[in-house]
Amino acid sequence: MKNTLFKLGAVAAASFAFATPAFAQEAASDAVGGGTAYILNTLLFLIGGFLVMWMAAGFAMLEAGLVRTKNVSTQCLKNIGLYSIAGLMFWVIGYNIAYPGFAEGSLGLFGINGTAYAMQGVGEADLDTGYSVASDWFFQMVFCATTASIVSGTLAERIKIVPFFIFVTVLTAVIYPVVVSWEWGGGYLDSVWGFSDFAGSTLVHSTGGWAALVGALILGPRLGRYTADGRVNVFPGSNIPLATLGTFILWLGWFGFNGASQLAMGTVGDVSDVSKIFVNTNMAACAGVVVAIIATQLRYGKADVTMALNGALAGLVAITAEPLAPTVGQSIVIGGIGGILPVVVVPILDKLKIDDVVGAIPVHLCAGIFGTLAVAWAGDATFVGQLVGVLLTMVWVSVASGILWFVLKATVGLRPSEEIELAGLDLAEVGVEAYPGLANQA
Numbered sequence: 001m002k003n004t005l006f007k008l009g010a011v012a013a014a015s016f017a018f019a020t021p022a023f024a025q026e027a028a029s030d031a032v033g034g035g036t037a038y039i040l041n042t043l044l045f046l047i048g049g050f051l052v053m054w055m056a057a058g059f060a061m062l063e064a065g066l067v068r069t070k071n072v073s074t075q076c077l078k079n080i081g082l083y084s085i086a087g088l089m090f091w092v093i094g095y096n097i098a099y100p101g102f103a104e105g106s107l108g109l110f111g112i113n114g115t116a117y118a119m120q121g122v123g124e125a126d127l128d129t130g131y132s133v134a135s136d137w138f139f140q141m142v143f144c145a146t147t148a149s150i151v152s153g154t155l156a157e158r159i160k161i162v163p164f165f166i167f168v169t170v171l172t173a174v175i176y177p178v179v180v181s182w183e184w185g186g187g188y189l190d191s192v193w194g195f196s197d198f199a200g201s202t203l204v205h206s207t208g209g210w211a212a213l214v215g216a217l218i219l220g221p222r223l224g225r226y227t228a229d230g231r232v233n234v235f236p237g238s239n240i241p242l243a244t245l246g247t248f249i250l251w252l253g254w255f256g257f258n259g260a261s262q263l264a265m266g267t268v269g270d271v272s273d274v275s276k277i278f279v280n281t282n283m284a285a286c287a288g289v290v291v292a293i294i295a296t297q298l299r300y301g302k303a304d305v306t307m308a309l310n311g312a313l314a315g316l317v318a319i320t321a322e323p324l325a326p327t328v329g330q331s332i333v334i335g336g337i338g339g340i341l342p343v344v345v346v347p348i349l350d351k352l353k354i355d356d357v358v359g360a361i362p363v364h365l366c367a368g369i370f371g372t373l374a375v376a377w378a379g380d381a382t383f384v385g386q387l388v389g390v391l392l393t394m395v396w397v398s399v400a401s402g403i404l405w406f407v408l409k410a411t412v413g414l415r416p417s418e419e420i421e422l423a424g425l426d427l428a429e430v431g432v433e434a435y436p437g438l439a440n441q442a
Contacts, residue, residue, distance in 0.1 A: 037266025038127050044274070045135035048260020051253045052142040056083045058249030059149040063156060064434070065243025066306065066358045070424025071157045072238055072434035078152050078161065082168045086145035089173035094144055095137055097177035099185045130264070139260060140180075143204055146257075147176045150208025153358035155215050157235075158222045160416050161429050163408040167401075171211060175400045179207050179393055188392075195389035196381040199261035201321035201371035202393050209365025210397040213354070218405045219414050221355030223421050232350045238435070240305055247309040251285055254316045258323040277323045281316065284323075284335025288315020291339035299343065307346075310359045311339035317364055318371035322379035330378045337374075338367040 031037065060079035064072045086094075129136075148168045155164065180203055182189040189195035197203050224233055237243060258281045264270045292311025296304040318338030319331055326334065345362035354361070369390050376383040408414055415421065420428040427433065 031267045035127065037264075038130060038132075040265040041131040041263075042135045044260050044262070044265040045131055045139040048256035049135070049139040049142050051256025051260070052139070052146065053083075053253075055142075055250050055253030055257065056080075056145060056149060058246045058251075058253055059146075059153065061246030061249060062243050062309070063153045063246070063358055065239040065241070065246060066153075066237040067156050068235055068424070069238040069435050069438055070426055070433075072426065073430045073432050074161065074425040075152070075156055076434070077430055078164060079149060081161075081165055082148040082152060083145045085165060085168050086148050086172040087141055089169055090141045090144045090177070091137075093173045094177040095140060097174065098140065098180035100181060102181075102185070102187055130266070143200060143257075144172050144176055147204050147208040147211075148172055150205065150360050150364045151212045151215060153360045154212035154356045155219055156357040157425065158355075158416070158421055159215075159219055159414055160412075160425075163412050163414050166408060166412070167211075167215070167404055170404055171401070175211070175397060176204075176207055178396065179203050182392070183389070189385075189389045193385040193388045194381060195385050196322065196375050196379060197372060197389065198322050198324060198375075198379075199258045199320045201317055201368040202389055205317045205320065205364040205368035206372070206390065206393055207397050209361055209368055210394055211401040212356070213361050213365060214398050214401045215405050216354050216356060216361070218402070218409060221353055222357075223418060225355050226350070226353045237306070243306070243309060247312055251312060251316065254281055254285070254320075258320055262324070273324055279328060280323045280326055280331035281319055283328055284315040284319035284331045284338065285312045286315070287332040287335035288312050288318075288339025291315075291336040292343055295340050295343040306359070307343055310342040310363050314338040314341050314363045314367040317367040318374065321368075321371040322375040322381075325375075325380065326378035334371065334374050334378065338370060341366045341370065 032040065056079060060076055063075040063079065067075050148171055151167070151171070152164070181187045183195055183197050183203055184190075222235070225235070226232060255278050259274045259277045262270055262274050262277060265274060288311040289308050290311075292307045292314075293303045296302070296307045315335030315338045318334050319326075323331070342359050342362040345366050346356070346359055349356055349361060356362075372390055373383065373386050375381045376386050405414070416425060416428060
């Protein structure tokens with residue numbers, strides 16, 4: 001019996017000895033086969049895409065928690081509506097503008113040379129692309145919807161639903177895709193200036209931030225927000241736990257936002273990079289929260305939970321322009337600086353009587369600009385190239401949004417009557433109260 005066991009052990013040991021080199025050789029290989037790489041790359045797009053889609057829920061809950069009770073249903077409708085409009089418009093025209101395949105010799109300023117996505121073989125597998133076309137479109141579409149979500153929060157509680165949805169239609173069909181074409185579509189900023197925006201600090205977040213800022217200027221503040229003698233009336237949110245949940249949902253979704261922007265998972269190097277992106281993204285958000293808590297404690301004598309929430313988001317926005325190249329230490333610095341921006345910028349906006357209900361302008365616009373410029377420090381880009389990208393985006397989005405906001409104001413009108421605004425938009429615009437009988441009519 002012992003002799004038999006010894007022989008079996010010897011055979012097993014020999015088999016392991018012969019198998020080990022083959023195993024080591026396989027582990028050392030950096031890439032997988034074409035079909036497997038295609039599957040893994042497509043899976044990265046799909047997982048990243050549904051995580052970013054889940055961010056739509058995060059925006060909805062954040063906004064629902066930070067607006068007053070009488071406007072919660074309206075914000076919920078706006079968020080599910082804008083996501084759906086973005087999906088339709090990016091399919092009809094937006095994707096075509098964003099990724100046009102610029103003709104040789106063109107300036108790459110406006111994407112008009114592409115083939116409409118609707119005309120492509122969506123269900124066909126083409127191994128030459130390295131991923132399925134449908135997975136790429138889905139991943140790009142949810143980014144488009146994120147841009148519109150930023151505008152929703154800033155203009156909450158005093159804009160009618162119809163003009164808002166019209167604005168979202170144009171934003172997602174044309175304004176945002178043009179910006180995308182300049183960088184991710186291989187256009188002017190990418191080919192001429194070497195502009196770098198890994199996952200969209202400028203292309204997504206600053207674009208939404210500029211559109212929101214211009215809208216806030218044209219729309220004006222909520223009734224009673226600012227008094228004639230310069231005082232700022234604080235309108236408490238309806239549900240801080242809900243806003244906190246929304247922030248955690250956004251934080252989770254950001255791993256798809258940044259991680260899947262690696263755009264490949266078919267090699268050992270790609271997977272390692274995705275892992276590093278996850279760590280840097282998380283640490284930037286952590287730093288943003290801690291800095292915001294410390295800053296508000298020092299400034300006001302007590303920590304502000306809403307600033308802590310926005311500190312997390314601002315840290316995330318700041319690292320989004322380059323979440324791979326920085327060290328963990330650099331990511332913490334970038335996120336920490338992002339986290340202090342809402343604490344500094346919100347009082348400035350109030351002094352200027354710019355009413356930003358959820359703090360989207362300091363979070364998405366200001367932190368987006370900072371994060372984009374920080375790539376020159378922690379990534380592979382020049383400060384001048386990054387600055388040109390920021391300024392060109394500012395000019396295009398501000399002018400295009402301003403024209404559209406003014407046209408809407410002159411035609412369908414932007415604001416409800418004072419009576420409706422004071423009573424809350426839920427009854428007039430939606431007809432359904434989020435918390436029946438509990439609406440604050442102040």
